[in-house]
Amino acid sequence: MAAVWTLGINHNTAPLDVRGRFAFAMDRIAPHLEALRRAHPVAQANALPEAAIVSTCNRTEIYCAGDEMAMDHTLDWLAQSGGVSVQELRHHTYRLQGPEAARHAFRVASGLDSMVLGEAQILGQLKDAVRAADEAGALGTTLSQLFQRSFAVAKEVRTSTEIGAHSISMAAAGVRLASNLFEDLSRIKVLFVGAGEMIELCATHWAARQPASMAIANRTLERGEKLASRFGAEALLLSDLPNRLHEFDAIISCTASSLPLIGLGAVERALKRRKHRPLFMVDLAVPRDIEPEVQRLSDVYLYTVDDLAQVVQTAQANRQAAVAQAEAIVDAGVQSFMHWVDQRETVPLIQQLQAQADDWRQAELARARKALAKGEDMDAVLEALSRGLTQKMLHGAMAELRAGDASTRERAMHAIRHFFLRNSR
Template sequence: MPLIVLGLNHKTAPVDIRERLTFGPDVIVAALRTLLEQSSADEAVIVSTCNRTEIYCATADGRDIEAPVRTWLGQFHGIEPQLFAQHLYAHKDRDAVTHLFKVACGLDSMVLGEPQILGQVKGAFKTACEAGGSGRLLGRLFQCTFAVAKQVRTDTAIGSSPVSVAFAAVSLARQIFSDLSKQTALLVGAGETVELAARHLHQHGIGRIIVANRTVERAHRLAVQFDGYAIALTELASHLPEADIVVSSTASPLPVLGKGTVERALKQRRHRPMFMVDIAVPRDIEPEVGQLRDVYLYTVDDLQGVVDEGMRSRNHAAEQAVEIIDLHCEEFMAWVRSLDAVSLIQHYRARAECVRDEALSRAARQLAAGKPPNEVMRHLAYLLTNKLLHEPSVRLRQAGREGQSELLDAANELFQLSQGQDSGRR
């Protein structure tokens, strides 16, 4: 099978190498076209994200194009191949199919089971189609990939369990507040964990998001991504009564929320419950806040147990996903193997049709010359039978003389000759 994937990811290459070999949306169409021109690939799809760059190529005649693709990759980015060669991996044929299935299902991601990669793979395939890079083989492969990923999402719990502190925090919030669309979240800090929490909250339909940070400009950059608004850290106490959910993760050496501030906020809220998550180390929220009624306070240690359990659940789901992947991989490979038979059948039928057309033409001339139709029909039947069976008969006799029992057995199986003999005897 003429299929190869050449790539690198967060496991094999540091970020500075990944950055230099990425394909942005403004260049990927041009990249696909030059790849097809310069590498001798007949089909190509490029998957490029912050954590991976992968080039999927297929050829009609099965030639090895790994070296040309490596050369093209370096030339396109203006990098000497020896600078990134050690970070590349190459998978061919069945291994390439399995790899793509795992990538799309989130089994090869930094966060096991993360769903964003499937959308990125779909986008890459769509771009390849628009650029003329996808043909029969890759078209079938990527459609199968999307079906496999859908089944894995449906039949396993690969994406349902929290495997990050931010995800765990939002999962707990959803348990406490069944309808997040009516709730307000106050996020303290603007770092990676807070951004991830904001993303999860937004995806689950949170009503409002407020971002508080020492630098208001940074808070604003984060808030606008999720239709929220920003406040300064000094405004925290005045906005706290609005918050049903508080997620805090700053680098402050001292708590930014004390027991007294939270008590006053609860009075203004008329003791409506407040869910608070302190992800910071050292802590942002005084431990005594957890003693207050109507406050559900969780620290990073409390959430770690949820994360560990979620990881165990996803690992189990990943094992189930691999079983699904193996099954569909074999189905795809069976389809690929059938392509050789399709080509053979087409050639065989074309030859038979040529014999038929020649025999019909001769019969038409005989009829035009006045020969009796019955005689012409008998001659036509004889001619067709003789022409179609002559070469196979000669080859079978030769196989018998040379003791090629495998060929004789194959012919017997192909034409069901034993079955025909049995029918004749009956």
């Protein structure tokens, strides 16, 4: 039976710039999964291991159902993908097997392992990762069960506890930080870079504060215009940024770019045109959208995804009772999943037993039909059929009882009493 295990890095084990090296774009998951599975030491054309890759700004995790020894090969593959040494990556990774791997998956889905305790976005990201793995043909029965059960556990946690109540999201935390810098948010101009789910969430929070103006810059104008129309915002192209950056007081960026979109030089030029009025910047992307050197500029207040995590911690202290409830739900889910895994090991034996019994049944039926065709008495034929089945069923047990070895007979006696005589008095 394939073992379930996971190997990963997250916001607790690796800094932002390390996590950025291992950010897998969703539209590239399929080839990455193919390469990962082919790197498995016992991979064969028709027997590749089950695998899924979960990649968000807070974590990159690989889930597998296969040989536990393959974790070392997976670590090598991941290190090569991120361009770091195996030794360096090993320092930041965690390895979980069996029930601990299942518990981790359930806690991730439930928002218990997130920067923002109880945040709901991770569940959608996890479902996207599972869908991508399924479409790539990388999921099998075991991982499918693991993830479907993780979704069920997450649903129960959210409906049965208050784990997500009053949580401050990353988007809301950005607005809170800006309110500490600007006296009146209704007088500032806000620029959003990107048009994905996180930017949409951020724009929703900012729109509630009714800033003076909002603009959305995106690589493709069509998608930017679609989101901008929801908020009465202006749509820009990313290529417009160098000439427009100085116009905005707050810049929130979150794209899937593998390289920074806003560099030190562009920000310096913008500050000069702004006559050094303060510039508030939030970089929610992993890898970074804004060069980290921008942080050194005296009139810039730049916050990363890790910085915002510190803001949201204050909202989490009063939810320990909800956490305890959620952990209990997770534990029950783990026990149920591991019971299913254990039962899976007996499936081949059950199939063999059913096949053997069916062979006996078919043989005795064939013999009975021949006897009836010859005109033999029906009662006698039925008696012979039942006796033939009984003898076939008991043959193995009787042979063990007649064995010369005392220990063999003792084991046989115990098994026979358990399987055949459990209802006798």
